Amino acid sequence: MQPVWSKVAGACALVFCLGGTAVAGDGVVRIGVLNDQSGVFADSTGNGSTIAARMAAEDFGGKAAGMPIEIIAADHQNRPDIGAGIARRWFDLDHVDAIADLGNSAVALAVAEIARDKNKAVLISAGGTTALTGKSCSPNTVQWTYDTWSQSNAIGTALVKKGLKKWFFLTADYTFGYNLRDETSKVVLANGGQVVGSVAHPLNSSDFSSYLLQAQASKADVIALANGGNDTANSIKQAQEFRITKGNQVLVGLSMMITDIKALGLAAAQGLYVTETFYWDRTPESRAWSERWAKRNNGRYPTMMQAGVYGAVLHYLKAVQAVGSVDDGAKVVAEMKKLPTDDPLFGKGYILPNGRKIHDAYVFQIKSPEESKSDWDYYKLVSTVPGKEAFLTLEQSGCKLTK
Template sequence: MEKKGLLAFFAVYLSLFPIAAFGSDGVIRIGVLNDQSSVFADSTGAGSVLAARMAAEEFGNKIGDMPIEVISADHQNKPDVGSNIARRWFDLEKVDVIVDLGNSAVALAVNEIAREKNKAIVVSAGGSTALTGKACSPNTIHWTYDTWSQSYAIGSALVKAGYPTWFFITADYTFGYNLRDETTAVVLKQGGKVLGSVRHPINSSDFSSFLLQAQSSGAKMVALANGGADTANAIKQAREFQLHKAGLGIVGLSTMITDIHALGLETTQGLFVTETFYWDLNDGTRAWSKKWGDRNNQRKPTMMQAGVYAGVLHYLKAVKALGKPDDGRQVVAKMKELKTDDPLFGQGYIRPNGRKIHDQYVFRVKSPDKSKSPWDYYELVSKTSGEESFLPLKDSGCALVH
């Protein structure tokens, strides 16, 4: 074969395969990409960056001769901004893994870029089940929760607890739709009914008309299929409208402990929430949360921030086992091979589609007189095992399963 023909052959051959990272710059570089200035900044933001750094510190900020660096950026809840940052990090700044990725639209966009660049991502705050379903990737781990797990745990528990009729107030983007649709399916399966649903734009300040529609529907449960400041605003206004005195229950399908803290127990008492982590669950969660809080104004972490710590910790264990971070698929495959074990989520494992498995909890927010100390906000309603909490693998629609 002539030289030109041989070069052409190899050009075509290489184009058939994703470009992998060749060689190493000798640094394990972790990028925390999340909302640091808007609706989800309190539940992820700088607290997630701190969590990633604490995981790196567990290894002495070094594995072998490779130092560990943690950098961060604000995606502003915009997929184009998040995508541009991810490409720059992967192409120019030699970032090996991107973590957190709150906002499902951003997470799904970066999911495809990581697949293309053969880098790893560990999603803690993005909730879309598509990440382990139709958009699943051999480069992606979905750690803390997803909309199916949130919906299943809370829907099952509350219909059984005497709330058979529901009304949804839904954020007008992918995350909100998933929460609404998947909770609806659970409610109907349990024999309940959905009496109505309304949508609102992200960063809404006025929920009065939506709450009045919910009250007039006759539903027993008002489900907030949104997150961050949107959830907080809706909860506050529901209290002002005294929906609780009309006998309506309120459930935050993605409510964080930071929302409860910001609003106070007087406003949030009786609210139902579902989480995979709570700082006061056991000795391990309490000890780590104290260390985190000592470096963050004595606050307590959200489940998303806890997920960043645990996910980065397991990522680094996989890198240590492999001896290098450069091939994202190899690292993710090793993460799936190794059993997970950390003080925040306990022992678990990762399914072939990238779904991390651990228990799910339903809590009810305490009244002020029952809270014994700062951040003592939850009483346990129910616990669902990891195997039951997440969408069955056979139903995921992920090509990696086969």
């Protein structure tokens, strides 16, 4: 079997070069986008994240600290062993300086540990576990876009306060799913709600019928989907087939992306509540960038994870420019924490000492077909959660680096 990294190393079709060639060597800022390029999260990360990284390199001017910027990409297939193997080869043989995106929390944790050992930088956009900036925090890691606590906090608080107190969880059977379930459960309980049940399902499932029937039988007010990508979309489609929402049970997608809404269609998704840190049509700046991105991606519009890759890579390049080198990954990440963050997608923000990027989060409700004015016009803003409230504080994170 051909090693997965051989698909990208030295292959011009998958390497983006600005002022240089894709060969191992010093004097180049080389960033690898490592994510799911072909599986359940390909729509929400995948090639769209690679496009976002390329745009960041272009917008920065093609060079940082006088060195050309190169973007390469590979598919970790949602397997920590494959992701770790690619990371080691990139760091040891291909002179990759930073790895970006890293959807799938188990892969992100594995790669973050390798990057710490090799003193490289990790720019996590799609990995959501709070462990990345908590018990497994690293001086080489920045977690940019969201985490399981930010996803659960706003929406859990809002719905329990509306009287939807009994929750049942449909949970993806891997680190991210369990983190999302556990963090949301804490929020529900803290606000006076209760958890009446939970069931786990394998990643990339096709049949959710038995899990949904358990949830329906629980008489829960809320059936919370602690999964992502196509798993979330398929859960909702099959819940519609069982007419679950007709029985006064509310479905909540705890990690829904705009690509999930596209796959479902507004007729099936209307009325759902989601939490995101980015929406393409929220501001004139985000709209202009997203329209540029869409022209490169067959008219599709970006998820918050893909937007996060742009923001993280752009800020990393600013830090490289300030430091004047990429040789010391921890030093570049430390500079990222010193510099205030500011980009057209997330606005102004900052990075905590544990690597947690702070910016506002938003609660949106999915529009009905009648409310939508055009394709990809899916969200209406319900509330804004300030950055200081959207994420765990440094003290709450449990990161030992800061003690």
